[in-house]
Each structure stands twice: as C-alpha cells, then as structure tokens.
Amino acid sequence: MGTLGFWRLAQADPGWTAAVDPDGTQHRAGDLLARANRLVHGLRELGLKPGDGICGLAPNGADGLVLYLAALQAGWYYTPINWHLTGPEIAYIVADSEAKAFFVHPRYASEGARAAEAIAPERRFLLGTGEGGAVAAFRPMAELTAGRPDTLPEGRTAGTTMHYTSGTTGKPKGVKRPLSGLDPDDAAELMSFLPGLFGITPGQPNAHLVTSPNYHTAVTQFGGTALHMGHTLVYMDKWDAEETLKLCERHRITNSHLVPTHFKRLLALPEEVRNSYDLSSLRWMIHAAAPCPIPVKWAMFEWWGECIYEYYAATEGGGTLATPEGWKSHPGTVGSAWPISELLIVDDAGEPVPTGSPGTIYMKMLGATFEYKGDPAKTAENRLKDFFTVGDIGYLDADGFLYLCDRKADMxxxxxxxxxxxxxxxxxxxxxxxxxxxxxxxxxxxxxxxxxxxxxxxxxxxxxxxxxxxxxxxxxxxxxxxxxxxxxxxxxxxxxxxxxxxxxxxxxxxxxxxxxxxx
The missing domain is CATH 3.30.300.30 (ANL, C-terminal domain)
Known part of the structure; x- marks a missing residue:
C-alpha cells in the first residue's frame, strides 16, 4: 500500500490536473484537496462524526467531487441524489438516509428547496453562489468553509458512498455497507482492484471521460477510482455523440464508462464525422447497464478496435467481465466471474441448474457485505446463503461465461x-x-x-x-x-x-x- 489514493497523490503532486468541468474549467489536485479538507473541518464543527451521512444534489463536475472526497476521508456516507427527481422524492432520500448535511447546486435549487424541510435549516447548504427565492432555504457554502484550515484533518478514516436503488414497493433503498476503518488512501487503493481487472493502469497520461450523471453507482465507482489512480476526470454535463468524440481527442481520453444507447447514437453519426476524430488514445472503453445488441458491439469493435470491455454487476456487489477477446469468442456474453466473485444459477426452488439452463442469477463477492437500509425483509428476500440476486435470469455456458435471458421481471x-x-x-x-x-x-x-x-x-x-x-x-x-x-x-x-x-x-x-x- 502507499502508491495510490487521491489525497496521497494530491500532496505529492498538487499541480496535476485532477478534474475538468463541462465548461472547460480545470481543477488542480491541490485545490480540490484544500476544498475537501476545509469542508471536513466545517462539517466536523457542525457535529458530524464517522458513520454519519451527507447528501448532494449536484451536476457533474468539481462541486460534487469535493463532497465525495470530503466524505471518503472523514468516515461519512455520501449519497449523490438523482437530479431528475422531484422535491418530495428528494426529501424522502434525505430523510431516509438520515443525512446530517444536504448540499444543493443552484441549478437544482427549486426542487432542492421543496425537499429542504427534510433536514434542519442549519444543515442545508448551497454549493457555489446563487440568487433567487428558492435559494433562501439554504445557507451559503462559505458559511461552512470560509476561514477553515486547508490542512489534512486529524483522525482520518475511510468513508463510502451509499447509493439508493429502488425496491419492489417503488420506494428507493440505500445500499449500505459497513465502514472499513481503513486509512482513506489505503481504502482507495483497494478500490483499484476492479479497474485492474480490465488492465487499467495508474498514473498519467490517463484521462477518464465521465459520460453519465454522477448519481449512478457505476459512474461514481469508475470515475472515483480513476481519480484515485491518478487519472484526470473529464466531465460531460449532457451526453452528446459528437461532443464525446471531440473530448476524447482533445483530452486524449484513455478510459470511460458507457451504455449501449451511447454506442447506437455514436454509430448513427455520419461516417465523415466518425472518421474525423483521432481516437488513438482509447484503451479501456467499458460498457454495462443494459444488454448490447450483438451487431452494435461488432460495429464498435470495427470502429474503435480492441478497447471495448463489458461487465455485468449490481450496486450490491459482485459481477462478470467480458474482455474483447472473451466476448469475440463468446458473442453475446456479459463475461465470466471476477476472480473475487462467484456466480450461482438456480431454479425456483433455489437448486443449481445444469450448464446452459436458464435460472435466477445469484452473485457474491469476497468481503462484500451490505444491507438495504431500513429494509431487512428485502435484504433477506434477495439472499440465498451468502449469495444475493437482483432477480435477473440467465445461464452459464460450459466455459463459465454468463448470458442474460431476461432482466428483472418488471424493471x-x-x-x-x-x-x-x-x-x-x-x-x-x-x-x-x-x-x-x-x-x-x-x-x-x-x-x-x-x-x-x-x-x-x-x-x-x-x-x-x-x-x-x-x-x-x-x-x-x-x-x-x-x-x-x-x-x-x-x-x-x-x-x-x-x-x-x-x-x-x-x-x-x-x-x-x-x-x-x-x-
């Protein structure tokens, strides 16, 4: 341990460009570190202790990243909230997560203000600066951070994210993991195991393109880990096909996280547009979240070459990985189990099914434990011994490659x-x-x-x-x-x-x- 982790890297090289906002604003690692440190000092004065949580309603960019970096070095749970939600839906998550602080970007101040009654007035903060009636519900961020030291806080301990995933009742549930008690940089270094499965290497020159909203689990996971590995995060505000190609060329993007809809939109661009950008930097373009039609995947391989990886996983933990070679030899697969993950395919009675027979997919991951916050029944219902399921149906072939037949019955x-x-x-x-x-x-x-x-x-x-x-x-x-x-x-x-x-x-x-x- 000792070579990765944002806080460690930022102290060693404060001048490294750690993040680029959608408007092109560049943020040095040292500046982000100072902002995160001041936020920890301010929130500790507000009474936050390890095990507490904070919520953020922020667009893609450095503001939300600072919340993440503060929580993960202070032993707090960070819950990024879907900014498409309405006030009552946001209020539910703020209340259910038992957040001790709620941060809202001016862009979402209107719905954020409708959710504000879910938390005490002194615990609501407006990111950056903003004006307008809705903003009156929040304290300026400066009241929390101004005058606070930018030094590393004492007694640092690893926090984690707590993302919300919907239950069968339609009400979201927080996927809550126990805190590790590790040094934050050591915990961040352990996170690099997953990108390591794809062969992703640490350090510069590497840049990760954030294509989707930061409230998604995978976006936080892959973007956060890329940062902890010393990559530059390049944020998109709203996904656009040609803009993706422009950013890949301009920032020499090496890795990203995409969904098949992105592929379909990219392939729909005129051929002269597709061929006019230098994409030679691409090395690990990873996709998931929905089934990718086989012809679409082949077309992307023809265009981008051997840099397209696929995985299947869940917020709860565990999953599969399909390398370019693995997928090409098993078209349509979502991959084979991670080395620290196991798959189990069972029938309705919970008994294992033969190779090639469809059944409910159960997974487990070494050392991964979780609960659906406030819903022990849902936690128990989705378990089989120490495996869990999200209700998907699939089968394993003789080589151990997983194929999806159906998704959650109704999702x-x-x-x-x-x-x-x-x-x-x-x-x-x-x-x-x-x-x-x-x-x-x-x-x-x-x-x-x-x-x-x-x-x-x-x-x-x-x-x-x-x-x-x-x-x-x-x-x-x-x-x-x-x-x-x-x-x-x-x-x-x-x-x-x-x-x-x-x-x-x-x-x-x-x-x-x-x-x-x-x-």
Whole structure:
C-alpha cells in the first residue's frame, strides 16, 4: 500500500490536473484537496462524526467531487441524489438516509428547496453562489468553509458512498455497507482492484471521460477510482455523440464508462464525422447497464478496435467481465466471474441448474457485505446463503461465461437507466379516473425500452386522448418526467388472478412480438 489514493497523490503532486468541468474549467489536485479538507473541518464543527451521512444534489463536475472526497476521508456516507427527481422524492432520500448535511447546486435549487424541510435549516447548504427565492432555504457554502484550515484533518478514516436503488414497493433503498476503518488512501487503493481487472493502469497520461450523471453507482465507482489512480476526470454535463468524440481527442481520453444507447447514437453519426476524430488514445472503453445488441458491439469493435470491455454487476456487489477477446469468442456474453466473485444459477426452488439452463442469477463477492437500509425483509428476500440476486435470469455456458435471458421481471431499462414500474403505478393509481394500471417497458429503437402504461378507466369514464393528458398532467411535480409513460393505452379489464396478482406478462407479450426480449 502507499502508491495510490487521491489525497496521497494530491500532496505529492498538487499541480496535476485532477478534474475538468463541462465548461472547460480545470481543477488542480491541490485545490480540490484544500476544498475537501476545509469542508471536513466545517462539517466536523457542525457535529458530524464517522458513520454519519451527507447528501448532494449536484451536476457533474468539481462541486460534487469535493463532497465525495470530503466524505471518503472523514468516515461519512455520501449519497449523490438523482437530479431528475422531484422535491418530495428528494426529501424522502434525505430523510431516509438520515443525512446530517444536504448540499444543493443552484441549478437544482427549486426542487432542492421543496425537499429542504427534510433536514434542519442549519444543515442545508448551497454549493457555489446563487440568487433567487428558492435559494433562501439554504445557507451559503462559505458559511461552512470560509476561514477553515486547508490542512489534512486529524483522525482520518475511510468513508463510502451509499447509493439508493429502488425496491419492489417503488420506494428507493440505500445500499449500505459497513465502514472499513481503513486509512482513506489505503481504502482507495483497494478500490483499484476492479479497474485492474480490465488492465487499467495508474498514473498519467490517463484521462477518464465521465459520460453519465454522477448519481449512478457505476459512474461514481469508475470515475472515483480513476481519480484515485491518478487519472484526470473529464466531465460531460449532457451526453452528446459528437461532443464525446471531440473530448476524447482533445483530452486524449484513455478510459470511460458507457451504455449501449451511447454506442447506437455514436454509430448513427455520419461516417465523415466518425472518421474525423483521432481516437488513438482509447484503451479501456467499458460498457454495462443494459444488454448490447450483438451487431452494435461488432460495429464498435470495427470502429474503435480492441478497447471495448463489458461487465455485468449490481450496486450490491459482485459481477462478470467480458474482455474483447472473451466476448469475440463468446458473442453475446456479459463475461465470466471476477476472480473475487462467484456466480450461482438456480431454479425456483433455489437448486443449481445444469450448464446452459436458464435460472435466477445469484452473485457474491469476497468481503462484500451490505444491507438495504431500513429494509431487512428485502435484504433477506434477495439472499440465498451468502449469495444475493437482483432477480435477473440467465445461464452459464460450459466455459463459465454468463448470458442474460431476461432482466428483472418488471424493471424497465431505458437508455441504461433503471426505471421501476411500481413507483409509477402507485402515482397513476391515485388518479380518481383510474381503476387499475400496469406499467412496463416496450421496445424502443433508440433507448432500448420506453415506458408504457396500460390503464383500466374507472366505471363511466371515457378512454381517450383527454384522459391521457389528464393522467400525465397529474404527475407534474410528483414524479420525475423521466419516469412518465411515453404512451398510455386503455383496457376494459386488467388481467389479474383471483389472488389479485397482475399477469403483466400477458399485457407485455403483444408489444414484444418479433423482438428478442424474453417475455
């Protein structure tokens, strides 16, 4: 131990460019270190102790990175919040995580202010500077950090992130891991094991392109670890295909984390645009989060060469890795188990199935323990001995390579983002003109899946465009727009069993005819 970890590296070389904001602003490692140190001193004066948590509602860039770096050297849990959420949804996470401080960027001050009642006024802070009525709910960040020392705090201990993942009830649950008690830099060095599986090397010249919102687990994991390995983080504010190519050329990007939707958009660029950028620096372009169509993957190999890696994993821990060679010899696979991870495929009775037979995928990772915060039932339900599942279906071939057949029965994956129908159904069901509702994913050429709602109108209510508009209008301010159904169809009677169980597969099947998604 002793060669990696942001805080260690920043002290050794404060002039290294550690981060580049979407607007091009460059941040030296020494400056980020000083900001993170001042924040720790300020929050300790506010009473924060190891084991406490903080929440951040911040766009991609250095502001959110400073929150992460402060928490991870002070023994705190850091929860980055999805900025597409509405005030009540944000408030739920702030309250449920028992956050002792809540940081909001001016860009999200409106919804952030609606969530502010979830935490005491003296514990709400506005990142940077901002004006406007909504900002009055927050203290300026300077009140916390001004005049505080920029020296390394005493008694440093490793913190971690606590990301929220939705449960079957539609309410998100925090995936909480025990704190390690390690020195923060030593803990950061241990994190480099995962990128090491891909062959990623530490130090300069290396640059990691952050293509997706920082509230995603994988984005935090891969971006944070790249930083701890001495790479420069280059942030995108909003993903754009040609802008990706421009940034790769300008910053000599060596590694990134992508989703198949990105590939489809990149391949849709005119050939002259695709060929006009120097992408020779690319070495480890990693993708996950949704199934990648085999022809799309082949096309990316033809364009970018042997730098495309794939993995399958979950916030909870464990996973598989497909190297370029591994995938090409087993097209369609999501890879074989990490050296510290194990896979188990079982039938409905929990018994292992033969090679090549589909079953529920269970995983475990050496030393990884977690609980769904505040939900011991969900924690227990997803376990089989010391393995866990997220409900996906797949099979292993004779070489130990995993193939996915289906995803969580009901989860919608749109553009690489997980969307949980139960939460949407709960909001639509409130509408007085709705008797019953089912929400599921249907095929979408660009996004993989789009959100479809099927509604049984209340007795005497006419189905039609007016009712669609009314239902969607009722979601305003209660449900993030990314979760709104793209289309709503109507049905006379919802197919339910006598025990009330909805036969969602019956509803979904016609929409998937002719497509390769397992029903």
């Amino acid at each position: 919608i994956i749109s553009g690489g983002t997980n969307i949980y129908p139960a939460e949407i159904e709960n909001e639509i069901m409130i509408h007085p003109k709705v008797a019953d509702v089912a929400v599921f994913g249907v095929p979408d050429e660009e996004w993989g899946e789009q959100i479809k709602a099927v509604v049984e109108p209340a007795p005497g209510v006419a189905a039609g465009p007016e009712l669609v508009a009314e239902i969607l209008g009722s979601l305003e301010g209660r449900l993030a727009r990314m979760k709104w159904p793209k289309t709503i169809d109507f049905i006379d009677e919802m197919p339910r069993e006598p025990n009330g169980k909805l036969l969602k597969r019956k509803l979904r099947a016609p929409y998937w005819e002719g497509h390769d998604r397992a029903i």
